[in-house]
Amino acid sequence: MDDRFTDLNPKTKTCVVLGGRGFIGKSLVLRLLKLGNWIVRVADSTHSLQLHSSESLLAEALSSSRASYFHLDVTDKHRVAKVLEGSSVVFYMDVDGISYDNDFYNCYKLIVQGAKNVITACRDCKVKRLIYNSSADVVFDDLHKGVKSSAYQWKVDNILIDLKAHAEALILDANDIDGVLTCSLRPSNVFGPGDTEIVPYFLKLARYGFTKFIIGTGDNRSDFTFYENVAHAHICAEEALNFQTVSVAGKAFFITNLEPMKFWEFLSLLLEGLGYQRPFIKLPANLVQYILSVLMWLHEKLGPRCFSYPLLVRFLQLASHTQTFNCSPAQKDIGYSPIVSLEEGVTLTIESFAHLAKDSSFSRCSGCVDRSKADKLLGCGKVADILLWRDEKASFTYFLGLFFLFYWFFLSGSSLISSGARLLLLATLLLCGHGFLPSKLHVLPVSNFKISDTVVKDSVAITVHLWNKGFQNIKGLAQGDDWSKFFKVAVLIYLLKLILSKFLTTLIGTGLALAFMVFFVYEQYESEIDGLAGILTTSLKEFTIYLMRNSPLFVSRLLHYGDNFQRS
Template structure:
């Protein structure tokens, strides 16, 4: 029986970690170096290796030649072969750049063609084992307790998932060709410190207020996987592929934390840990599907660069459906079991993303020099804080107060003077009743309104009177000039303005105030959240309007076009002294 070379200090095994600078790649490299019987080649698309302070072990391994780094382009067949030459195992993780959803050809070259190149290089270099890091999404069809035999769906809306499934099929079909043994791991909803997709996207949605809503019933279950468990599964798969070839080679295995839980409960743990409100408002699934169809139309019209529609759809699919996976094959055949529990994983993740916590984000926003356009437009003061919903309770209180005043003065059916009188009477009664309250009510202290709140300083009163007198005198002066007929231009301007004001007050004032109230509390907040997208849409509409006008001018009759051109260039003729003729 051959001696396992992993336990021979003088002959350690050489492996290559493709995608070694991603979240899973870094974790796998660290685990392999801790085992002490591997020479690790780290390969990724970044040109140079920049180590974090937490990667001291990798730094020491590079210094002692137990590790090395290679810049790698998966489209370069010869370069891949050079990196893999002399290695016995290849761990094929995610490579940076493969998540660019804007360019199908680029993604296809990296994911599918890249997988073909890696397989061919493994066969050429006599690599013994190839472990591919896939995803449970490749068989995402609203599964419950899916097993490793789950077939690929006929139709996949997400381009990256479709390409990932093609790459996995290529790896599994290449098993035992030229001596290369292959297998694939399918982790579900990977999360953890250093995550660049799932957690940051959830936090982004939380800042937009989207995560306050529960889509559907909220009872759907999901499987989640802490990233260290995924890298542990890769090591288990390599060992099993070496010793239990028949039950492992050419097969795919689901990897989870073996703790399925409600998707919205998991989301609540993350959000509350980072200081955000947990989901509490339920939305019908049909309504969300309708909203997604509208977003899809915008996505197709504006192009991929405006917002990540596929990622948004994937999030809502997770949020809507039960999706759990049966990991019994991974437990039995490769000896996998989680080394970090789901609770501990969530705690570690929250700690690592403390910089994305709500308090941290708010403090950065308030102290930031580069304020949003909406904040600058509103003066960056108390009004901006209210209309941009910096403090949700205060903003909601002001909104309700203004809605009450709008109803009281405009929708109650009373005249403005009678509404003001009734409001003054109501305030007076409330203040009188408040004054008679005891210092404690049912054991709770009652807070009195200090009399200083109702006092106006002499200086403020004088300033107010001076302003009123100035406005009165200025108006009287204008009326006097109009009465003497000295300024007909101003007279016509005032007349037109008063007529328009009378028309608006008589017919549209209530509607305009109601629209303005809703607009103020919604438009500025929405614009701040989607500033770049709205600016791009405005530029798109402006450009389209200009192009339409150019097209219209080109297709107008010659006589009309000349008339318009003549009107634009028309000037009043003048005499030699500059006076009008």
């Protein structure tokens, strides 16, 4: 350690916060700096340190050498040892760069192998204390039975939780080897400003309309933890390891806000605070369990492509089972107690996610960046909101209106001209009747029937442009300028004739029904459908290669020509 650091405070200690730019890591770094007796090394997978305006304390500490930043890949054991050298305490937070779409090998390297490298570096660098940020989910047993215990799960559906339990076990087993004292904290359902998992996922479900459903009776209780309380718990654990070694070292402690509450009440507070409707429709738990079993089957078939499945499982765990934990050992042995109440934490969280509120214009304008493929395909506008059932009343109204027009023009038995004339007559009668009503009873204001001069001019200009362009194309076809275009148009017209004469009604009816179903279903199961499409595409390519290798020469040439034509 640099000698200049010792002049700041005779009791100054040097620590490393692995994952110091993560959700909880940022809060821990700021709390350590506020204490004034820590030299903080912030280590994270981010290549460069980009500070926000709210991190003025960290910026000041960096300029005064009370803090420093290191880019770190935990799979590089030599780099880990270099960062940890000279420190007395290591806070091992959540590893950045891991998501549900990572394959098993990458997750294993980052979580388990990373934990092994940290343990080895702590022993080699004579680190005195190692505190690991684990999760309460590592001991939540069976999703179907809702059982929790202090033992690790023998079978889990979430690969990240399984590997995190493995890493925690390695760290606890390394306690008091070569002088390194270890312990683990298991926070439950951490939330707060900057959350990238729980709150954003709840809001995503709310935008899709899923959070109006209550699974089961709605009486299940859960423990939630505000993120600043988790950071505070790490500091308590470090002090306890330093003074109460026997009761803390080698042990794991549950960390919560000590205020268990009904899950659906917690969700309702968040949703109502951001302008969404609170859950009110109850669904049988057995029905949801059946749907979950189907998703399990898809997950097994599609493998790592189905990365949204673990998030859904975690939500169903919270939504349908009681999940509370005993924090008495943490209170007794490490002296932990929450510094931010649950009510205050919810309020702060709602304020920080105001840009994602239901009526937020910013959310609607910037949402296309993070929205689904179906939403982007539909333009992230009003059409997308209708076809994706964002507003059920509006979507249902449009569906009924379009179905009425379909019936009026195609199923009523009249010709298109007769149906159009009758519809025009009906609209005229309604407007005339509306005009005779008193002004107080007018449903439609007069301004709705006015069209601005700009709109009329633009419409006329577009119509004239399309007319002239169409006339030029027809003139070119008549003079024989482009025979390729002529044959394409001829084939298209012939196919259109067949469709109009035989399949028009069926195609329009089918298209109307699918428009309000296909995009909605695709958005909900985007990863699963993309995974299945990828499997089918790969299988088709392999089958084509097999045919080309085992077919006669003229067939192989034909297939090769068709493949090149499709690519062009």
